[in-house]
Amino acid sequence: MPDRRYYFEHREQQLAASRAWKQANPDRARAHNRESARRAALRKKAIQRRRERGRAWYAEHRDQERARARRFRQEHPDKVREYQARFRERHPERAAEQGRRASQKWRDGKADTVRANQRAAAEARRGDDPDAFRRWYQTNLEQQRERGREASRRRSRLKKLGLPPRKIQRVYANERRVNERAGDEFFGRQRSAADVARLRAEVMSSFRWPTAAQLARQRAVLQARQRVMSQDELRIAGQRLQDRLRAAKASDLARTLFPEEVANVARTRSSRLRREVEMDSIARQNRGAEPYDVDKELQRRIHQEAGERAIAIAKRSVKEEHVKRLVSASFPPVPRRRSAPVNAAPQQPRRSTPTGERGDVER
Structure with a gap:
């Protein structure tokens, strides 16, 4: 491998020579760029395949590798401490984050023991100072x-509105984290085309179609209006009724699609929205206003964008279904033409006669 010290010591001269060569040989420079991009893509694919093979092998030999790592830590504790200290020195933030995750995982795995210790400590504090809470x-x-x-005001409002009292289901923090991870994994996973088609079929099957009594009542209203309204007024009323039905259907469809759209926006737009929130928060501070709570504002914007997407998809789906129904009603299927018998004699093509001859025949 050539020594690279000369390159770093004469970097400006090397860059100037490279620019001059590219200007003198633009075609070869472009060819070299294409070849370099092709080789980089091949290297990237090779690295990805090697990583996938490594993951698959590790998944098959997980217990074996864990035993080997455990044996190495027991046989070489000095090296392990040296590696860990070097990692903490090079990556302090990652080391701190990994430590927090490991501590949290340990507490979640021994939640009952941790809660028992916390209750015992709280009881000891109450015994030492009984008047602390007072x-x-x-x-x-x-x-x-x-x-x-x-x-008290909330209970009064619920009772006045005829609603049931507020019900709060309390869970421990470790259970809540497990539920959040399971929810993120469920809503954030990539869905295939078959899964999307199945979900859409379930949505359409769960749509609350008008009952027979509701349709009969609407028909009676239209018939009553027909007796006292003109044709234009009747057409407008019917159009408004159809618009209300389509709006109700779109609202139900959007409400069903909202959780999936929240997961999609959080997966594809979370980092960009976070940067926008941080910039808007800095702008508010420059104007003298209070800064945003970045996490809460990020969740609000994710829900807002997901709601807009769900509404747009629902309206488009309802509109496409309406257009298909109109097309089917306006253009009924054309009956197929009957084919001629197999043994029928082919028709002879008509020969066109010149204008003069046709005139003579007519005369």
């Missing part, structure tokens, strides 16, 4: 009273 409550007295009044 002092805290007196310090936050107004806040706690306002919280109680708000809860």
